[in-house]
Amino acid sequence: MKISMKQTLLVSIVAAATASAAQAEVNVASWGGAYTASQQKAYSDTWKEGKVNWINYNGGLGEVKTQVESGAVTWDIVDVLPSDARIGCDEGLFEELDRSMFIPAANGDSMDEDLMVEAPNDCVVPQIWWSYVPFYQEGTFSGAQPTTIADFFNVKKFPGKRGIHTWPNAIIEMALLADGVAIKEVYNVMSTDAGIDRAFEMLDKIKDHAVFWSSGAKPLELVQSGEVAMSLAYNGRIGAAVLSEGAKFVTVWDGQVLEEEWLVLVKGAPNAEEAKKFLIHASAPEQQAGQARYINYGPMRKSAFEIMKAGEPWFHNGKNIMEHMPNRPEVMPRSVVANADWWADYGDSVSERYTAWMAK
Template identity: 80%
Template sequence: MQTVIKQTLLASALAAASVAVQADVNVVSWGGAYTASQQKAYADTWEGGKVNFVNYNGGLGEIRTQVESGTVTWDVVDVLPSEARVGCDEGLFEELDRSIFAPAPDGTPMDDDLMVPLPNDCVVPQIWWSYVPFYEEGTFSGDQPTTIADFFDIEKFPGKRGIHTWPNALIEMALVADGVAIADVYDVMSTEEGIDRAFATLDKIKDHSVFWSSGSKPLELVKSGEVAMSLAYNGRIGAAVLSEGEKFVTVWDGQVLEEEWLVLVKGAPNREEALDFLVHATATEQQAGQARHINYGPMRVSAFAVIEEGEPWFHNGKNIMEHMPNRPAVMERSVVANPEWWADYGDSVSERYTAWMGQ
């Protein structure tokens, strides 16, 4: 009996040890085509070790559990803007020494090579992505939707609308559709009347809405005809058009751009290797390289120049720039999401949005 126990213990200890040896850096991301692009652009080109990708569904719950219980198994995590801020405030991420990261080819330091100011020292750049409306070619006869206001206009463009089950981007879009200047969106949102105004616009499509909560859903909804137009993550639409030849049309007006950052979990088990991986992944070359595989915009401005010169840049020989959410041509009509506002007011607006959905 005792021998059996000893052998079992020994075996499990060996198993644990071999797991630790195998995975050099555990990188946690969203899975699917997005993780695949990170694999190809960052992991396959990195010579500092092996990368073990883990999928998650976002949120800080798991990270907080790991950090609070002292059993951290994740090293690098791909996080959304609100989480990037709250997680740093809560001390779940490590503050990084900025000097170790590579400057742009022209010598601009990484932290100045961004479209927005660096929110804190925990994060390093990843990509821009956006919430954007789209429809399938041939859905509407005559005039085609071209503005965000068209998305909220059921009379002009009849049919159901697909929207997500949380308020991010929808509040901004509703206000822009209602005529608020893009520069003033967050000032308006910071007042109770502004929120009321956004919900009044949302009311116009509420009875015609199908709510989705997973990123693949809006494409299915539009493809099956369940809805006429839907909001979606721009990368999903681009992938369908670029790789699968779908006839989806994106309305590049009033989109809401969101940041995506990489962070190092505090107490990461493979801290040194993870830091080396982060330095590699955030370099201009790798940032541009990711766009060969997915149409999310690199966060480093310098990467754009590389892509533009290299067109057709997409791996199957198509042009990628016209699918980039943060290309200069569409920036004027884009809202850059303000994560500080969402970190402060997100819960409260979410409650109201949930209440609105259920009524």
């Protein structure tokens, strides 16, 4: 019995070793759920050169920093938020990449020229745009329906609780927009103490009606169960519920805050060469557009957008996707693109104030 167990163990180790030698494996840490499922379908299922292990993580660079500082790196690629994309590159947690290796657009533009937003550094590889956006369930309000970000902060006109997240990103911008600040002026106003005070005065109006959430699935639950009348949520979660599950959610496309999402290569990644090949594949326009077949986050490359527009109905179950895209031309003028540099400077101090505000 003992011997047979040993043998089995040995055989399986040898098998595992040969398997890994035969096919390159790349470890990619991403957010899980429908989002990773869409990446899997669009990027790894279409990648014939190797195998991708998708690992779930909950954001933040804590894990990456631990791996790099201890020298025991196990992740190759990480899917990061705009602020982490900048901090990680500045502090040497990510590899800088040769920009010429990426696949240009059909019209000849290089990848960086093809982006809808300027790449902040040479570490980042385009992923998607996602947004914080308010939504409610059909039939929640009788009479007039909420159509602007100001309506979200107006509990007199639209009574009921509001679901908001436990960190200050986006909600500070939204509060100022609701208070009448012009989109172009938002970050200038936020850079003054008076501006932040003004945002918190607006937040005070919904303080007693606020229900706080910290995981992306929560706001849908809150709205679905009637726990809150309106909530902020990630646009992809709302879209997934509407497009795939037939939920009766209505998104208020006004005053949304768009955030970038990037892929980066971890410094000292164990499978760096394969990982680079995978990054080239994943950032190509076809794959970028392909991801939108499975989730309504907006690709960063303009050329991917063209492919989607031409291919409508683009969503995998035969529905139109463009009206659920956060970065479609019709809603861009009514949206704020999050300024990650502002958040890198003031994020900590605003977070403290926001936490204090929540606790009061």
